[in-house]
Amino acid sequence: MDDISLRVLAQLEPEGLDAEGQSWQQRKSVQTRITILEAAIDCLQQHGYGRTTTQLIAEMAGISRGAMLHHYATKQDLISSVIDYTVYKRMEVFLEGIRALKDSARIDEMAGIEISFQSMLTREFAAYLELAIAARTDPDLAEIFLPKARRFDQTELAEIIRAFPEWAENPDGYALAMDYANAALEGLVINRDIWPERDQRVLCHFVGKTIAMLRRGDLTVPA
Amino acid sequence: MDDISLRVLAQLEPEGLDAEGQSWQQRKSVQTRITILEAAIDCLQQHGYGRTTTQLIAEMAGISRGAMLHHYATKQDLISSVIDYTVYKRMEVFLEGIRALKDSARIDEMAGIEISFQSMLTREFAAYLELAIAARTDPDLAEIFLPKARRFDQTELAEIIRAFPEWAENPDGYALAMDYANAALEGLVINRDIWPERDQRVLCHFVGKTIAMLRRGDLTVPA
DNA sequence: CGGCAAAAACCGACAAGCTTGTTTGTTATT
DNA sequence: AATAACAAACAAGCTTGTCGGTTTTTGCCG
Numbered sequence: 001m002d003d004i005s006l007r008v009l010a011q012l013e014p015e016g017l018d019a020e021g022q023s024w025q026q027r028k029s030v031q032t033r034i035t036i037l038e039a040a041i042d043c044l045q046q047h048g049y050g051r052t053t054t055q056l057i058a059e060m061a062g063i064s065r066g067a068m069l070h071h072y073a074t075k076q077d078l079i080s081s082v083i084d085y086t087v088y089k090r091m092e093v094f095l096e097g098i099r100a101l102k103d104s105a106r107i108d109e110m111a112g113i114e115i116s117f118q119s120m121l122t123r124e125f126a127a128y129l130e131l132a133i134a135a136r137t138d139p140d141l142a143e144i145f146l147p148k149a150r151r152f153d154q155t156e157l158a159e160i161i162r163a164f165p166e167w168a169e170n171p172d173g174y175a176l177a178m179d180y181a182n183a184a185l186e187g188l189v190i191n192r193d194i195w196p197e198r199d200q201r202v203l204c205h206f207v208g209k210t211i212a213m214l215r216r217g218d219l220t221v222p223a
Numbered sequence: 224m225d226d227i228s229l230r231v232l233a234q235l236e237p238e239g240l241d242a243e244g245q246s247w248q249q250r251k252s253v254q255t256r257i258t259i260l261e262a263a264i265d266c267l268q269q270h271g272y273g274r275t276t277t278q279l280i281a282e283m284a285g286i287s288r289g290a291m292l293h294h295y296a297t298k299q300d301l302i303s304s305v306i307d308y309t310v311y312k313r314m315e316v317f318l319e320g321i322r323a324l325k326d327s328a329r330i331d332e333m334a335g336i337e338i339s340f341q342s343m344l345t346r347e348f349a350a351y352l353e354l355a356i357a358a359r360t361d362p363d364l365a366e367i368f369l370p371k372a373r374r375f376d377q378t379e380l381a382e383i384i385r386a387f388p389e390w391a392e393n394p395d396g397y398a399l400a401m402d403y404a405n406a407a408l409e410g411l412v413i414n415r416d417i418w419p420e421r422d423q424r425v426l427c428h429f430v431g432k433t434i435a436m437l438r439r440g441d442l443t444v445p446a
Numbered sequence: 447c448g449g450c451a452a453a454a455a456c457c458g459a460c461a462a463g464c465t466t467g468t469t470t471g472t473t474a475t476t
Numbered sequence: 477a478a479t480a481a482c483a484a485a486c487a488a489g490c491t492t493g494t495c496g497g498t499t500t501t502t503g504c505c506g
Contacts, residue, residue, distance in 0.1 A: 045360075046360065047360050047361075048273070048357065048359070048360030048361065049273060050271070050272060050273025050274070050357065050361075051273075051360065051361065130360075133356060133413065134271060134273065136271070136413070136416065137268075137269065137270050137271030137274065137353075138270075138271060138273075138274065176422065176425065176426070179414075179418065179422070179426065180426050180429050182410075182414075183407070183410035183411050183413070183414045183426065184406070184407040184410050184411075184430075185410070186410040186413065186414070187405075187406035187407050187408070187409040187410025187411070187413070188406050188407075188410070190356065190359070190406070190409065190410070190413075191402075191405075191406045191409070193359065195402065199399065199402070201445070202399060202444055202445065203399070203402065203403050203406065205444075205445050206403050206433050206437075206442065207407075209433070209436075209442060210429050210432070210433055213432075214429075219429065219432060221425055221428075222424070222425065222428050
């Protein structure tokens with residue numbers, strides 16, 4: 001990961017989780033917060049946003065609800081921090097993927113899509129997707145989720161263009177390809193529990209073929 | 224729509240909604256139930272499953288909660304009926320689409336996908352999708368949703384094979400193509416509020432191209 | 447160095463509001 | 477008169493956020 005990537009990542013670093021050389025209490029606080037955020041991710045993944053209660057998160061984190069509310073005063077605070085945390089982790093994985101792609105596998109036109117798909121099979125993305133879906137019909141959640149999601153998308157786009165300048169020549173075509181890949185892969189992820197793992201890879205391969213065709217100009221955009 | 228299709232549709236007809244020549248009270252009851260189910264669909268589409276309360280549905284239907292609980296004793300009863308109702312309406316649209324396809328547009332390889340996509344932009348499908356997504360993380364809902372969803376899928380598959388017998392020669396390939404189309408289109412539908420209508424059509428077109436390639440055998444399945 | 451007060455982490459109990467389902471009552475139809 | 481449609485009030489449970497109290501850590505001052 002180059003210097004610029006590291007700086008980009010640093011800009012997304014969540015607040016209140018960066019105390020490394022601080023006092024004993026500071027480190028304990030950070031540790032507890034991470035435990036809470038991880039429990040919230042598990043809760044979102046396993047029970048969905050609608051059934052993710054503060055009670056359940058505290059139980060899964062192994063602490064009392066009172067202690068949790070000491071670190072995150074309201075549920076909104078907690079969810080907001082969960083979003084920041086998952087965004088940060090996604091960006092970490094994404095930048096590492098980009099780096100690997102730049103180094104070697106760039107020849108293989110499928111590699112980018114497969115890395116995207118793999119990154120969507122993580123716990124963090126499952127939680128992120130639950131939030132994204134819930135935000136579609138929950139204005140209060142949308143208000144805190146959408147700005148952060150948009151910021152992620154913009155950063156992702158900027159980093160891709162920086163890594164693959166040729167895409168900058170055709171920004172509209174690229175945006176379309178990216179939208180298609182993200183949407184189709186999301187559809188695969190949502191339905192993944194009902195298919196065997198091999199089939200998922202095949203379906204992911206179809207997405208990759210479409211993107212490759214777009215890249216070569218073989219796939220014309222209808223009027 | 225041919226006789227067999229009509230019989231298939233009749234098998235999915237929801238209970239308690241078929242009183243046509245009955246008494247005045249019967250017809251009024253059916254009318255009220257449909258009002259409730261339509262309100263529930265609106266509620267699911269606008270507020271999502273997690274925020275769909277009996278209170279809100281009754282308000283949107285314009286009746287008291289007591290009256291609603293007279294027709295649907297528990298929320299589970301109501302949701303179960305909503306599933307039956309949306310499944311029936313989806314099958315109605317699907318069979319009509321199949322019929323139109325058999326008649327004329329079969330030459331156009333895109334037509335099938337576009338009809339699928341159009342059918343996913345209805346209120347009924349929005350509600351169905353909300354239920355499908357919620358069922359992934361809600362065991363109680365999954366228990367009543369999954370059997371009905373599976374029945375719809377099986378019926379859909381049987382009707383397609385009946386209309387296009389050539390698919391029966393390669394059932395695995397067809398199942399894969401259908402899974403891909405459904406998943407990718409679902410991904411598009413979930414994200415549709417953030418794209419202009421034209422782009423949606425273009426992205427849908429990409430799905431159609433993939434299916435057409437599969438059909439021609441141009442798209443090989445990786446090992 | 448030792449003690450001590452402030453601060454922080456943590457816990458349990460409580461109140462207010464929402465959701466569900468029951469129960470009782472009223473009006474209209476059969 | 478019996479039944480069905482509809483309405484309103486009530487009880488029980490869950491969820492959130494506040495409040496008071498306990499334990500541990502920290503910093504300060506004699």
